[in-house]
Amino acid sequence: xxxxxxxxxxxxxxxxxxxxxxxxxxxxxxxxxxxxxxxxxxxxxxxxxxxxxxxxxxxxxxxxxxxxxxxxxxxxxxxxxxxxxxxxxxxxxxxxxxxxxxxxxxxxxxxxxxxxxxxxxxxxxxxxxxxxxxxxxxxxxxxxxxxxxxxxxxxxxxxxxxxxxxxxxxxxxxxxxxxxxxxxxxxxxxxxxxxxxxxxxxxxxxxxxxxxxxxxxxxxxxxxxxxxxxxxxxxxxxxxxxxxxxxxxxxxxxxxxxxxxxxxxxxxxxxxxxxxxxxxxxxxxxxxxxxxxxxxxxxxxxxxxxxxxxxxxxxxxxxxxxxxxxxxxxxxxxxxxxxxxxxxxxxxxxxxxxxxxxxxxxxxxxxxxxxxxx
Amino acid sequence: xxxxxxxxxxxxxxxxxxxxxxxxxxxxxxxxxxxxxxxxxxxxxxxxxxxxxxxxxxxxxxxxxxxxxxxxxxxxxxxxxxxxxxxxxxxxxxxxxxxxxxxxxxxxxxxxxxxxxxxxxxxxxxxxxxxxxxxxxxxxxxxxxxxxxxxxxxxxxxxxxxxxxxxxxxxxxxxxxxxxxxxxxxxxxxxxxxxxxxxxxxxxxxxxxxxxxxxxxxxxxxxxxxxxxxxxxxxxxxxxxxxxxxxxxxxxxxxxxxxxxxxxxxxxxxxxxxxxxxxxxxxxxxxxxx
Numbered sequence: 041x042x043x044x045x046x047x048x049x050x051x052x053x054x055x056x057x058x059x060x061x062x063x064x065x066x067x068x069x070x071x072x073x074x075x076x077x078x079x080x081x082x083x084x085x086x087x088x089x090x091x092x093x094x095x096x097x098x099x100x101x102x103x104x105x106x107x108x109x110x111x112x113x114x115x116x117x118x119x120x121x122x123x124x125x126x127x128x129x130x131x132x133x134x135x136x137x138x139x140x141x142x143x144x145x146x147x148x149x150x151x152x153x154x155x156x157x158x159x160x161x162x163x164x165x166x167x168x169x170x171x172x173x174x175x176x177x178x179x180x181x182x183x184x185x186x187x188x189x190x191x192x193x194x195x196x197x198x199x200x201x202x203x204x205x206x207x208x209x210x211x212x213x214x215x216x217x218x219x220x221x222x223x224x225x226x227x228x229x230x231x232x233x234x235x236x237x238x239x240x241x242x243x244x245x246x247x248x249x250x251x252x253x254x255x256x257x258x259x260x261x262x263x264x265x266x267x268x269x270x271x272x273x274x275x276x277x278x279x280x281x282x283x284x285x286x287x288x289x290x291x292x293x294x295x296x297x298x299x300x301x302x303x304x305x306x307x308x309x310x311x312x313x314x315x316x317x318x319x320x321x322x323x324x325x326x327x328x329x330x331x332x333x334x335x336x337x338x339x340x341x342x343x344x345x346x347x348x349x350x351x352x353x354x355x356x357x358x359x360x361x362x363x364x365x366x367x368x369x370x371x372x373x374x375x376x377x378x379x380x381x382x383x384x385x386x387x388x389x390x391x392x393x394x395x396x397x398x399x400x401x402x403x404x405x406x407x408x409x410x411x412x413x414x
Numbered sequence: 415x416x417x418x419x420x421x422x423x424x425x426x427x428x429x430x431x432x433x434x435x436x437x438x439x440x441x442x443x444x445x446x447x448x449x450x451x452x453x454x455x456x457x458x459x460x461x462x463x464x465x466x467x468x469x470x471x472x473x474x475x476x477x478x479x480x481x482x483x484x485x486x487x488x489x490x491x492x493x494x495x496x497x498x499x500x501x502x503x504x505x506x507x508x509x510x511x512x513x514x515x516x517x518x519x520x521x522x523x524x525x526x527x528x529x530x531x532x533x534x535x536x537x538x539x540x541x542x543x544x545x546x547x548x549x550x551x552x553x554x555x556x557x558x559x560x561x562x563x564x565x566x567x568x569x570x571x572x573x574x575x576x577x578x579x580x581x582x583x584x585x586x587x588x589x590x591x592x593x594x595x596x597x598x599x600x601x602x603x604x605x606x607x608x609x610x611x612x613x614x615x616x617x618x619x620x621x622x623x624x625x626x627x628x629x630x631x632x633x634x635x636x637x638x639x640x641x642x643x644x645x646x647x648x649x650x651x652x653x654x655x656x657x658x659x660x661x662x663x664x665x666x667x668x669x670x671x672x673x674x675x676x677x678x679x680x681x682x683x684x685x686x687x688x689x690x691x692x693x694x695x696x697x698x699x700x701x702x703x704x
Contacts, residue, residue, distance in 0.1 A: 048613050052504040059501055060517040063581065066532045067520065069549065073535060085547045086535065227433035230426040242430065248693050249441040253642045255664045256682045257440060259675055260447030264439070283440020286433060315425060344525030346645045347665070363527040367649050370531065377535070377547075384531040388524055395523035399516070403589050 070388075073381040075188040081377045092183040094128065096137050099178050101154075101162055104170035113167040120180055121160030129181040130156045137179035148176070156180070192382035201357055202383050205365035211274060212349060212361055213342045216281035217335050223282065224289035224334075229319045231290070232297035233305055243294075250287040257284070258351050265352070272359070277352040284348065285338045292337075292405050296330030297323055333405025336398040340391050362387040445686065451679035466680035476681065479658045482572055483688075486643065486659060489573070491636040494580050495629060498587025502595055503617065515592065519585035526582065526645035533578045533650070539563040568656040575657060578646050583639060587632045594628030595621060634692050641689055660685045 072086040084094070099120050107114045121127060129138035132146070132154075140146055142158040152166040154176060164176055196202045230236075231243060261280060270276045300323055308318050324331065342348075346363040353359045360368070366387055369380050395402065455462040470476045501518050505511035521529065538548025539561055546552045551561035565571045598621060606620045622629075644661040647653055653662045660681055667678030 049507060053508055056501065056505045056508060056511065056514045059497070060514040063518045063521060063584070065549075066536055066581070067524075069535045070532045082547065085549065085552045087549070087552075223432045223436060226429040230429035234426040234429070236423065236426040239426075242434075246437065249437055252441055252445060253638075253661070253682075253685055253689060255642070255644065255661050256448050256686055257444035259451065259668055259679065260444040261440065263447075264443070279436075280440065283436045286436050287441070290433060315429070340523055344527070346525070346527050346648070351669075363525050363645070366527045366531060370534070370649060380531055381535070384528050388528050391523040391525070392520065395520070399519075403593070406586060407590055407593055 070381055070384055073377060074192055074385040075190070076378070077187055077189050077191070078376070078378040080184065080187070081381075090186055092185050094181055094183055096179055096181045098134070098137075099180055101164050101175040101178060103173040103175040105173060107170045110165055113165060114169050115166075116164040116170060116175070117162065119159070119161050120156070120178065121182060125160065125182040125184060127156065127158050127160045127180055128183050131179045132177070134179065138181050154178075192378045193386065196379055196382040196386060201360075202362070202365060202386055204357060205360050205362045206386070208353075208359060209343060209361040209363075212277055212281070212353065213339055215274075215278045216285070216342045217339045219278060219282040220285040220289040220338060221293075221331060221335060224286055224293050225319065225324060225331075227290045228293035228297050229315070229323055232294045233300070233302075233318070233323065234315075246287045246290050250291065254284050254348060258347075262351060272352060272354045274353065277349055280348050280352045281338075281342050281345070285341065289334050289338065292330055292334045293327060296327040300326050329401045329404060332398060333401035333403075336394055336402045337405050339394060343391050343394075448679045448682050448686070451675050452683045455676045462676065466676045467684075469677065470680055470684070475658065476663060478656060479660050479663045479681075480684070482656075482658060483641070483660045485572060486576060486579075486640045487637060487688075490576050490579055490583075490640045491633050493576075494583050494587050494636050495591075495632050497580065497584045498632060499591050499629070501584065501588040502592035503621070506592065506595060515585075515588060518588055521582045522585040524582065526578075526643075527649050529578050529582050530646055530649040533574075533581075537564045537574060537650075539565075565651050565657075566655040571651060571655055571657050575646055575650055578650070579640070579643060583636055587636065590632050591625060591628055594625040598624045634695070638689060638692060641685060660688075 069086045073081055076086065079095070084091075101120075102116050102118050104116075106118070107116045109115070127142045129141060130144075131137040131139035132148075133139075140156070142156060145153055145155040147153050150166065150168075152164065154162065154164050156162045156178065160180065160182075162178065164170075197206075231239060257280075261283075265271060265276045265279075270279070304322060305318055308322055313321070344363060345361075346367060349361040350364055353361065355364055355368075366380075366383055369376075369383055452466055453463060454460060455465070501515065505514050508514065524532070535547075536549045538546070539551055540546055540548075541563075546555050546561050550564060554561055564574055602620060602624070603616065606616055611620065642661060643659060644665060647657055647659055647662045648665065651657045653659075653666065658666075664678050664682045664685065667674050667681060
């Protein structure tokens, strides 16, 4: 009986764990990259972080200027590596940069000979005096022991302007989360707790507005804000986010408020409580999970937004939000992965924390927000 | 009966007023304004009729963006819903299923810009004999193939950008479908089980029909998300190498170089027209429920 079910169960376990790993691996890549020293990031993939990195670089010996007399002719001596690094292989051509082992002695043209040891000390000998001032080119392959560091993170939060962008993002996100909740609470109470003609029509308009793409609204709203003298700025971006978030806010709160038993409201009304008191004293406290869920959703959306902030706030350092800052980093310094990864990691920290603490209300708000679409 | 009681009918509208102002200013007005702009041209706002729309169809950039958007609309909702359903259903019987679901849900918290950075480390390409530090190319080299500059390979690059959105939204699909699967009355499953239905038939013939509503929800929500997708393309390829979609076209016409509000608005209206059927369906089903 049981055997028939065990195989699908095992297949399910394998599939699900594979999916979870697949979904986490890209994030892990970011975390590890952010913690690696810059030179190692470019030298090997992040998955090699636990292992020593092999780097191959082209170096030169000292030139003819430093030659001295040797046992049988002339000698140039010196070191190629920093004290901690170990030489793994070396070579003379780009085609075979690892042709020789440390300690090998290799004959060069004109009777010259070269040897390089494991510490990177080299000895170049020749029967006659050296003439080339540039020295001999050597490819060295070194192993650097694995190392993780917080340098990148401290660097981006300090000097790279990320701290400023973080403050800007908070200055956008907190009012842009609170304002729609405040306005939606009144509207949702009217739609859920009061009876009046035209209620269905209002609700239909709100559901319709939930799907309007924000791209559409940018230019008309920007010119409106300019006409009102708001221009680009924090006020402007708060209002825009409030406007875009409001339909969902009303919908989520209305769904929750509709579940509050009507008897409670009617009893309160009979006792002479005003609608304002009913809303603030009875309905909202009962709907706190929905409020928290929408707040988390809106906060994540605002925190992660790039478009609205770019258009309504601007892109100067005093206005740039995290996502805009990241985008600028990707453009200007796309090659500097250590900066990019560290900045991205910092920008993820807040939403992931919000997400972890508010996962349950967040899931409920998602489900409630999706409901009008079924 | 005081004056307040006689004005009681006003009360709901007072409560609705602030929201109504916002919804009209930030919803209705921009829609009307965009349509108006798409029919006019230049600083003097001369009426040009449908000239912008006629021009769009001749513009290869727009046609390309429309074709790409169509591809996004087919691939992303289908794969996201399927993967979300798979994760939701298969993880349900596992003791550590909640943990796996948390891992898959995690990317929904990540911004599309952050996701773009994360996936840059997957799609990275280095020319010549350099060590490949992007995961995908390292895998190719390890298997003995040549590394590829993924993001500049047409069609492949669009699919790879879609993978980022699928990765980011599977968690959303999974959460909603998981709730729907849990809400199926256990008696139904029990009865089918007693009738001798195996897990395979149980899933396809009993569970799936029960969550049809939730599947439609997820599909629609992801479709709307796809139509709005802007950040991923904008940040990862900037619409180069044939990856532009309608949303990035709107942005480019409006904000890049010399803005052309007429054409930009016309593209935006096309985008809105694509959303319209979904909007009408929402309205229809909301009315059906009341």
